[in-house]
Amino acid sequence: MANLAVHAVHKRYGAVRALSGVALAVPSGQLSAVLGPSGCGKTTLLRCVAGFERVDAGEIEVGGRLVASAGRQLPPERRRVAVVPQEGALFPHLSVGDNVAYGLGRAARRAGRVHEVLELVGLAGYADRMPHELSGGQQQRVAVARALAPRPPLVLLDEPFSALDAGLRADLRRDVRQALQADGATAVLVTHDQGEALSMADQVAVMRDGVIVQSGTPAAIYGRPTDAWVADFVGEAVLLPATVAAGVARTVLGELALTGATSLDQRDGAATVLIRPEQVAVLADARSGQVAATVTRRDFFGHDALLSLRLDEGEIEVAARVFDRSGHALAPGERVGVTVRGPVLAYREQPAGVG
């Protein structure tokens, strides 16, 4: 059973349509991410689920109970939905233990629930500290522990790591995911960070202009995006004009086999193909590969680097992800050969800026 079911929810602020028929189902015990760019309606959706906003139309059910529709608005405190905000969730004058115990009955306190959830988030032994004695990351861990403590039917995480620096975020994502899983919580993570959504969630719902445009596992969202916009938003995308015939796309990078994804319209004709930068192989010899190119930029990330390559043919820029451990890093100006590994997806549409 879905612990959260959102059916055709609409919400407008004056002339602004914030939500235009949102549908979302989060099965019990799963973490779903709502991923979308700034202004797409993520926060509005979260506020409608929590009960801070009324919906104009549609329905929201939490734990099988109707909590919101055009004619019904259960107040936030009666929905039992826990919210972990970006920061500032804790009462500054209460200890960590008292913060976590705040929403708990005496029986749960006595049963050691405070200790249990603090242990889940990696803060066993911190119960007597005050919030100002914790780092930002530790404070967010306490906020998660407090949200989990009363075993709510649903936990909403509103960009909970956005105020923390990148180094802290990776550990915290992993630990919070583990804590939610270990406690069997059903949760929704709202984020504009695709790395966060893909690494943490069981299911990802991609939102654009007040609508969920694709839902699926992280692998499906990344590997089979429903259109070129999703492809570009979820990860780096190389989008090239192509002509499709008999399962093969003819492009400036040669003839590329299509993945055969049945969810897409891949009929013969003009199309746009999606190539991920990790599929673009860079060869030291400019005469090898399909096309010769010049390196125009190199962004180094430590574990890998992203190269921008200007193809001789068509003067098109493509991105290539390279794992260069040889010590010879390709620098701007160098000449290389380019070829594509593995099959590609094709879209019938022509996105803006391509062609």
Ligand SMILES: Nc1ncnc2c1ncn2[C@@H]1O[C@H](COP(=O)(O)OP(=O)(O)OP(=O)(O)O)[C@@H](O)[C@H]1O
């Ligand atoms: N109280 C409000 N009054 C008027 N317009 C609003 C209000 N709240 C949100 N909006 C508008 O609704 C749209 C969706 O906003 P929302 O905050 O839900 O987006 P978001 O995806 O959460 O963005 P961000 O990631 O920047 O927080 C935006 O166009 C926003 O300007």
